[in-house]
Amino acid sequence: MTIEIKAPTFPESVQDGSIVTWHKQAGEAVTRDELLVDIETDKVVLEVVAPADGSVAEIIKNEGDTVLSNEVIATFQEGAASAGSDVPAAAPAAEPSKADGDIIAAPAARKLAQEKNINLAQVVGTGKDGRITKEDVANFSGASSAPAAAAPAPQAAPKPAASAGNSSAASLDIPAGERVEKRVPMTRMRARIAERLLDVTANTAMLTTFNEVNMAPVMALRKQYKDKFEKVHNGTRLGFMGFFVKAAVEALRRIPEVNASIDGNDIVYHGYQDIGVAVSTDKGLVVPVLRNAEHMSLADVENGIRSYGLRARDGKLGIEEMTGGTFTITNGGVFGSLMSTPILNPPQSAILGMHKIQERPMAVNGEVKILPMMYLALSYDHRIIDGKQAVQFLVAIKDMIEDPARILLEI
Structure with missing residues (x-):
């Protein structure tokens, strides 16, 4: 079944919002309540999550686009996996769907866990009814995160030496001594x-x-x-x-x-x-x-x-x-x-x-x-x-x- 993904209902004081980040791409499989997109308004950043298990069918509003209250920003295909798609088939390798279904976690926590390659099944939730919060994931220091941290070490090692004392230069891969400028649009x-x-x-x-x-x-x-x-x-x-x-x-x-x-x-x-x-x-x-x-x-x-x-x-x-x-x-x-x-x-x-x-x-x-x-x-x-x-x-x-x-x- 195809479901329309809409922007949240904005109050009267907020005219519109902007698409900040799409965390899922078209054809990518997602689970219920998994974070899909961030929408920034004048006052807060709103999160839109998946309404059910399935996949993102089509992205209508891209990053940077302006959206109105309740405007359709994407379409969603409900179901475990769409036929002929290679992306959903890879989803079970990340984490068993049965175990994930027993986990209660905030969308921000799921996003951070995915970025840090942390298995949510090993994180102890401190929120209401055992819900896993973003802080629980941030403070987690289990064995599952160790391989992810160790893997990039050989590639990351030369960077501090080349730009010691300049974290911004390191993030931009700029040699030491360079005068770095970075221009980003104001949120x-x-x-x-x-x-x-x-x-x-x-x-x-x-x-x-x-x-x-x-x-x-x-x-x-x-x-x-x-x-x-x-x-x-x-x-x-x-x-x-x-x-x-x-x-x-x-x-x-x-x-x-x-x-x-x-x-x-x-x-x-x-x-x-x-x-x-x-x-x-x-x-x-x-x-x-x-x-x-x-x-x-x-x-x-x-x-x-x-x-x-x-x-x-x-x-x-x-x-x-x-x-x-x-x-x-x-x-x-x-x-x-x-x-x-x-x-x-x-x-x-x-x-x-x-x-x-x-x-x-x-x-x-x-x-x-x-x-x-x-x-x-x-x-x-x-x-x-x-x-x-x-x-x-x-x-x-x-x-x-x-x-x-x-x-x-x-x-």
Whole structure:
């Protein structure tokens, strides 16, 4: 039976997408849920998988082509193998179909396993119901991968010597000493990010104000309760981001302008707090949203952030999970940033930047003490938020982090 392979349904905010990579070619045999093609939109890379066991009959949209929502991009022939085709006959040699049918693995995991020549039957899945994730394959170091790693060694040996200290030159087979340039087209996601950032600088009156916070109280609280917290909340770890999200929710209640946005000549005040948490991925920065964060417990916040982080790394975030949001928090401290000026995420009017925790000498009651300090940065749109309100917002965050009981008591 012939099946039409269509592009996913895009939300209203996404007009179209681009074919990035076809992982299977016409006539090639595939198994159910095996990755066929990657489609990149302005916000995420979407994966299209095989609807059943069979083979790709015809590729209609090639790599680089623009596709619309639900547009037919290929046709698929359902069935174990197509008559007269030599390609499907080779499929059982890679892995027995019976064993593969018992394996539950994410499409990204299957793709990575195929690239590394890893037998999925030997990988232990840590996902739900034993599902094998991309991380399981990446962390696998079984005997099945050893031959694949050893085989190319004789050919790869001369390359490091010819281009030591220049990994890009090695990948391009360029002799040592050559001035290497590589031109690649900007991805749709990166182009959209650039467009939005330029729009912010051109159409907002963005300013940044700073403060610093003593992290010792939160660190002590976390050290005292992290083990019990993780046990009670089924493995959810107690991190710093949860405290900042809860503190931001309370501060947004006190200063509603920071939670507002501009729509034409109107100011829209939001009666809810949808907090975006910036997550860095290989393809660019994405901002999944914790909706109605004002109703979430600390454990709910931490679990939501962890889930978003893992799914963002695997490219599994949905577009609807990254749209909206009334305020954003970004943490450059995980990369070692001591101070920065975060840029607004339109149409939001403010963004909070967290940074590296670093011990510094501080004057406390006339004495010098070494304290773990963090710089905070609040970038805001001066068209809607005055300097006084921005400073009050940061001070409220500082007070609640330095005295976490205020978060619980909402004072």
